[in-house]
Amino acid sequence: MELNFKIRDKSDKSLKLREENLSNFKKKGFPNKREEEWKFTDLEKFLKDNFDELNNDELNDKKPDFHEFSFIHNSVKLINGKLQSFDFKSENLKDKNHFSITNLDFNHHLNFANNLKDNPMQNLNTALHEGGFNLNISSDYKFKNPIVIYNYFTGTLKNKIINNSDSINLLKNSKATILEYLVDESKGNFFKNTFKYINLDENSHLDYYFINKNESRNFFYEFSKVQLSKNTNFKKYLFSSGIKFGKFESNIKLNGTNSCGEVYSGLFLNNNNHQEVKTTIQHLKPNCQSHQDVKNVITSGSKGVFQGKIFVEEIAQKTNAYQLSKGLLLDKDSEFSTKPELEIYADDVKCSHGSTSGNIDKDALFYLKARGIDNKEAVKMIIKGFLETVLDKIKNKEIMDILLNHFNKHIKYENRSN
Amino acid sequence: MSKIIDTNKDYKYGFTTDIESFKAPKGLSEETIKFISKEKKEPKWLLDWRLKAYKRLKSLKEPNWQKPKYPKIDYQNLYYYSAPKSTKNKPKSLDEVDPKLIETYKKLGIPLDEQKRLSGVAVDAVFDSVSVATTFKGELTKKGIIFCSISEAIQKHPDLVKKYLGSVIPLTDHYFATLNSAVFTDGSFVYIPPNVRCPMELSTYFRINASQTGQFERTLIIADKGSYVSYLEGCTAPMRDENQLHAANVELVALDDAEIKYSTVQNWYPGDEEGKGGIYNFVTKRGACRGRNSKISWTQVETGSAITWKYPSCILQGDNSVGEFYSIAITNNHQKADTGTKMIHLGKNTKSKIISKGISAGKADNTYRGLVDISKKAENSRNYTQCDSLLMGNKCGAHTVPYIRNKNSSSTIEHEATTSKINEEQLFYCNQRGLNQEEAVSLIVNGFCKEVLQQLPMEFAVEAQKLVSISLEGSVG
Numbered sequence: 001m002e003l004n005f006k007i008r009d010k011s012d013k014s015l016k017l018r019e020e021n022l023s024n025f026k027k028k029g030f031p032n033k034r035e036e037e038w039k040f041t042d043l044e045k046f047l048k049d050n051f052d053e054l055n056n057d058e059l060n061d062k063k064p065d066f067h068e069f070s071f072i073h074n075s076v077k078l079i080n081g082k083l084q085s086f087d088f089k090s091e092n093l094k095d096k097n098h099f100s101i102t103n104l105d106f107n108h109h110l111n112f113a114n115n116l117k118d119n120p121m122q123n124l125n126t127a128l129h130e131g132g133f134n135l136n137i138s139s140d141y142k143f144k145n146p147i148v149i150y151n152y153f154t155g156t157l158k159n160k161i162i163n164n165s166d167s168i169n170l171l172k173n174s175k176a177t178i179l180e181y182l183v184d185e186s187k188g189n190f191f192k193n194t195f196k197y198i199n200l201d202e203n204s205h206l207d208y209y210f211i212n213k214n215e216s217r218n219f220f221y222e223f224s225k226v227q228l229s230k231n232t233n234f235k236k237y238l239f240s241s242g243i244k245f246g247k248f249e250s251n252i253k254l255n256g257t258n259s260c261g262e263v264y265s266g267l268f269l270n271n272n273n274h275q276e277v278k279t280t281i282q283h284l285k286p287n288c289q290s291h292q293d294v295k296n297v298i299t300s301g302s303k304g305v306f307q308g309k310i311f312v313e314e315i316a317q318k319t320n321a322y323q324l325s326k327g328l329l330l331d332k333d334s335e336f337s338t339k340p341e342l343e344i345y346a347d348d349v350k351c352s353h354g355s356t357s358g359n360i361d362k363d364a365l366f367y368l369k370a371r372g373i374d375n376k377e378a379v380k381m382i383i384k385g386f387l388e389t390v391l392d393k394i395k396n397k398e399i400m401d402i403l404l405n406h407f408n409k410h411i412k413y414e415n416r417s418n
Numbered sequence: 419m420s421k422i423i424d425t426n427k428d429y430k431y432g433f434t435t436d437i438e439s440f441k442a443p444k445g446l447s448e449e450t451i452k453f454i455s456k457e458k459k460e461p462k463w464l465l466d467w468r469l470k471a472y473k474r475l476k477s478l479k480e481p482n483w484q485k486p487k488y489p490k491i492d493y494q495n496l497y498y499y500s501a502p503k504s505t506k507n508k509p510k511s512l513d514e515v516d517p518k519l520i521e522t523y524k525k526l527g528i529p530l531d532e533q534k535r536l537s538g539v540a541v542d543a544v545f546d547s548v549s550v551a552t553t554f555k556g557e558l559t560k561k562g563i564i565f566c567s568i569s570e571a572i573q574k575h576p577d578l579v580k581k582y583l584g585s586v587i588p589l590t591d592h593y594f595a596t597l598n599s600a601v602f603t604d605g606s607f608v609y610i611p612p613n614v615r616c617p618m619e620l621s622t623y624f625r626i627n628a629s630q631t632g633q634f635e636r637t638l639i640i641a642d643k644g645s646y647v648s649y650l651e652g653c654t655a656p657m658r659d660e661n662q663l664h665a666a667n668v669e670l671v672a673l674d675d676a677e678i679k680y681s682t683v684q685n686w687y688p689g690d691e692e693g694k695g696g697i698y699n700f701v702t703k704r705g706a707c708r709g710r711n712s713k714i715s716w717t718q719v720e721t722g723s724a725i726t727w728k729y730p731s732c733i734l735q736g737d738n739s740v741g742e743f744y745s746i747a748i749t750n751n752h753q754k755a756d757t758g759t760k761m762i763h764l765g766k767n768t769k770s771k772i773i774s775k776g777i778s779a780g781k782a783d784n785t786y787r788g789l790v791d792i793s794k795k796a797e798n799s800r801n802y803t804q805c806d807s808l809l810m811g812n813k814c815g816a817h818t819v820p821y822i823r824n825k826n827s828s829s830t831i832e833h834e835a836t837t838s839k840i841n842e843e844q845l846f847y848c849n850q851r852g853l854n855q856e857e858a859v860s861l862i863v864n865g866f867c868k869e870v871l872q873q874l875p876m877e878f879a880v881e882a883q884k885l886v887s888i889s890l891e892g893s894v895g
Contacts, residue, residue: 036483039821314812329827332794342818344837347809351837355822358830 001048004055005128005161014106022127028120040305040337041247041276046219050189050245053159056128064154064185071398073179074147076101076133079154081164081192083133090145098141104134109165112197112225121221125163125195132164132194139171139201146177146396153218158188165195170204179399182212182240189218196224200232202256207235209399211406215242215271223249230256237394238277239403241268247276254281254288254316265294266390268407269302269334276305279323283316283346292323295390297383301333309341312349319349327357328386445494448472451600454499458569458603461576471589471599478593485785485817486725486754488698491663498601498634557617564609565620568636571607578609582640586669586706586733594665595702598634602667605635610645610676619875621650637668641676643709648679650878661689661724666701674709674736679717681874683882686722693752693781696724703730707739707765715742717873719882720755721889729787731760734768734796741770744870746882748889749782749814758788758820763796763829772803775867778814779890785817792829799829807837808866810859810890860887 007018031037032044047054059080066077074091077084083103091098106129113126137143170176200206220243228234240246252261265277281290296304306325327336340353360382368378387407394400443450451472455465480491558565564575571579587595606622622637641647664686670678680703689696699722705714716730732741743759761770770790778784786805807816818835840862848858864871867886871879 040823317812327824329824332827334827335823335825337821337823338833339819339821340833340835341820342807342835342837343815344807344809344817345812345815347812347814347839349809349837349839353818353833353835355820355833356831357822357824359827 001051002053004053004057006056007127008058009106017110018127018129021123024117025120025123025127028123031120037278037307039339040303040307041274043221043247046245046274047191050219051159051191054161054191055159056130056161056163059157059160059162060155062155064152066150066152068150069148069398069402073145073398074143076135076147076149078133078149078151080152080157080186081162081194082131088147091143097138099135099137101133101135104132104165104167108134108167112165112167113195119223121193121223122195124161125165125193128161128163129165130163132166134167135169137168137170137174137176137204140173142173142175143177146179146398149178149180151180151182153182153184153186153190155186156188157186157190157218160188160190162190162192163194164192165197167197167199168206168208169199170201170206172201173203174201175205177207177209177396177399179209179211179402182210182216184212184214184216184218186218191219192221194220194222196222198224198226198234200226200228200234200259202230203232204229205233207237207395209237209239209394209396210248211239211399211402212241212243217244219245221247221249224251226250226252226261228252228254228256228259228261230258232256232259233262234260235262235264235393237390238263238265239267239406240275241406242270243273243275245274247278249278249280251280252282252290254283254290255285257285257287259285260289260291262290262393263292263294264390264393266387267294267296267304269296269298269304270300271302272300273302274305275302276307278305278307280309280311281321283310283312283319283321285313286316287318288316289319290321290323292325293390293393294325295387296325296327296336297330297386298327298334298336299330303335303337305336306338306340306355308339308353309343310351310353312344312346312351314345316346317348319346319351321349321351323353325353325355326386328383329357329359441497441499444497446472446496446498446601450498454601454603457499458572460569460572463580464572467584467589468600471596472601474589475593475596475600478596480593484727484756485787485819486727486756486783488661488725491661491698493597496663499603561614561617562611563614563616564607566607568602568605568607568638571609571638575607575609578640579607579638582638582669582671583636584669586671586704587667587702591702594700595667598636598665598667598702602634602636605637605666606639607637608639608647608649610641610647612642613644614642615645616647619648619650621652633662633664633666635666637666638671639669639678639680640671641673641678641712643673644675646677648875649681650875651680651682652685652878652881661696661698663698664700664723666703668701668703668730670703670705670714672705672707672709672712672714672739675711676709677713677715678705679715680705680730681878682716682718682720683874683878683885684718684720684722684726685885687724688722688751688753689724691751691780693724696753697722699723699726699728701728703728704733705731705741706733707736707741707768709739710736710765711738712736713740713742715740715744715873716759717744717870718746718757719870719874719885720745720747720757721885723755724753726753726755726757728757729759731762732770733762733764734770734799735764736768737765738767739765740768743770743772743774744873745774746777746867746870746886747775747784747786748777748886749779749784750889751780751782753780753782755783756785756787758786760789761791761801762789763792763799763801766795766797766799768796768799770799770801772801772805773869774803774805775870776805776807776816777810777863777866777890778807778816779810781813783815783817785819786835787819789821789823790831790833791821791823792826792831794825796826797828799826801829801831801833803831803833803835805833805835806866807835808863809837809839859890863887863890
């Protein structure tokens with residue numbers, strides 16, 4: 001695989017930093033399975049097997065037709081990772097100071113990126129950084145309607161690598177619901193390397209959803225770094241189905257008392273997909289909570305991976321942390337690998353995890369069939385039941401509808417091993 | 419909230435025996451290996467085997483992925499062979515054994531003398547590196563069971579040793595296993611012939627005596643078709659300021675319908691309350707369920723050692739084979755334990771069960787690290803894992819690092835883990851009924867460990883139960 005990475009940003013200050021990061025990346029290369037963090041996901045091999053070349057040449061952004069949702073919402077449009085336009089009319093505001101959204105420039109990116117220096121993916125992201133969005137929500141502002149981020153990929157993106165970073169910052173007492181909606185209409189394979197920096201100030205609240213519209217042959221790596229202050233609540237919902245390669249990492253720091261971080265995920269993998277969900281939840285202050293529930297439905301030679309870590313600092317007493325990961329393997333060539341990890345240094349805590357994997361329970365299937373439900377329908381019901389605990393957590397009705405719609409499309413497999 | 423009482427002054431096995439030792443020259447080299455081999459009158463193939471291991475060792479690096487880190491070991495400053503001088507001319511019966519040695523064993527409470535016959539325990543005691551005396555040989559021989567030191571087995575049963583030695587832990591394994599292959603001194607050898615049920619529990623007692631020696635035993639247990647054996651291993655070491663290395667290899671082979679039960683109570687010197695001294699217990703234990711319907715069960719109670727790295731594993735090759743792992747790991751003061759198991763499912767309908775109980779007190783760190791791997795061909799396999807950790811005080815840590823891979827959709831894996839402290843309501847309940855704090859903690863902890871303690875043979879269970887209480891004395895306030 002040839003790497004043709006060029007730094008186009010020639011301003012004095014950035015050039016040096018970018019070059020430094022690029023050479024750091026080149027020293028280590030793409031991570032492979034010899035690294036603990038990538039044990040189950042050999043990125044180097046995946047890229048080598050699927051790309052002859054990777055380059056960051058300029059993209060010819062073609063303006064696509066956006067099919068917007070019909071429910072009332074605010075919209076942000078990204079084309080190939082770059083901020084294109086936004087529309088917040090639905091909030092009906094006279095005063096525009098409640099929030100701002102801008103392109104995230106390189107200098108701003110550096111504010112966040114510095115502390116992740118030894119990560120080659122971060123090095124690469126910084127070296128070839130090409131913007132992203134920067135959303136700021138002022139204190140005491142609570143969004144009335146959800147914000148939908150239409151994340152479009154369009155045009156010929158063969159052998160492209162796209163490096164973006166996004167920042168979402170919620171000031172005191174603010175609240176928002178964000179839906180990132182991935183629409184991939186591009187031609188040719190590309191690799192996207194994204195870093196997200198999310199910060200929640202005291203008493204703020206963010207629900208972040210990720211759903212992809214269509215199946216994608218492309219490669220996505222995403223690292224989210226989330227900082228939570230006192231009395232905050234962050235929920236991440238990850239519903240990606242049919243993405244060829246995806247690794248979604250979340251590093252959630254519970255940095256104030258009474259903060260709460262939650263991760264819910266329901267994934268569909270088919271046609272040799274490989275998807276990994278990786279979470280690190282750091283309990284750094286007392287009285288914090290975290291809850292994780294990850295469900296994978298795996299079929300047709302796909303591989304699902306979950307790596308989750310709960311870390312509890314000495315002073316983080318009264319921590320309540322729970323993590324559940326389940327893999328439903330529907331046919332022979334599917335695989336599910338997990339590493340649910342606990343690292344605990346405080347004693348007055350309640351921490352637990354559970355992990356299971358296996359096929360559809362034969363007794364359950366028999367029960368349904370005995371009641372006259374055919375095999376296909378029965379399997380569908382069981383899969384829905386399997387995902388129920390995750391779907392139950394969705395508070396937003398419109399998003400729930402989108403998701404159910406998607407699932408009905410996706411749950412079409414018959415249980416081939418029976 | 420917790421006051422830590424020094425529990426190590428109670429380390430009642432912390433005496434040294436003043437016996438002249440016969441040692442190999444210091445340091446790790448080809449000469450040392452040749453010396454050991456010559457001293458033990460080994461055949462050439464074994465010397466070659468050792469040298470091959472040594473050659474490979476030179477290209478290996480010490481592993482560093484484990485949680486507890488340790489200061490660098492100076493391998494050139496260790497003695498690799500140390501034998502009490504008086505055994506240079508091997509004793510023929512117990513009467514000929516150095517009385518001081520017998521005294522040592524008495525202090526340890528090892529049932530070496532004839533009276534203990536009633537308890538049905540045959541002991542092959544390993545004092546430093548040479549097997550001193552083996553009891554109950556006669557009765558075992560009648561059944562065709564071979565239970566002797568590995569050195570003796572090399573002389574008398576070279577075919578068996580040659581066939582199975584290194585077949586479960588090959589020369590090409592990790593650093594400490596390979597080190598053991600190069601310099602192993604003694605250990606036990608057990609062979610149970612087909613369709614024989616070993617009539618008594620076999621037992622070894624390891625004890626590290628001389629200072630600056632590493633203990634490198636090698637144990638090989640073979641259960642032939644349809645046989646059964648239960649093997650006990652207990653370990654103690656005297657108190658010394660420097661750290662001592664213990665890198666043993668244990669290989670188990672179970673053929674068709676055979677069952678091996680391997681129980682360990684490990685009570686090496688854990689170092690003092692400042693974390694000074696103590697044993698580095700870097701042990702490789704692995705069992706292969708080669709035959710159909712075979713079963714290997716590991717039970718361990720780990721209360722000692724400054725650092726424990728130990729992952730008794732089962733390779734479930736035969737169809738319908740079963741692997742079990744029951745573990746209690748208790749760490750106090752500055753002790754560090756990183757232990758767990760590997761269950762590798764290769765055959766069809768294989769089953770494994772893992773029950774791990776970790777207890778940390780003081781400033782200790784306790785990690786469960788394990789792997790459950792169900793391969794593509796292991797249809798209808800099943801694993802159940804339960805890891806519970808108990809924390810006492812806020813200076814200690816409890817960690818769980820399981821790796822779980824399921825590559826077969828007809829197989830099922832279940833894993834659960836919890837971490838918490840002792841339930842205050844339970845404590846209150848016990849206190850109310852007149853138990854003082856320590857008694858209450860001991861009772862609750864024993865209850866927490868019950869699932870594992872139940873798996874131990876009677877004599878061991880009683881000892882282990884006491885050990886659990888002693889190890890935690892005063893760690894809850």
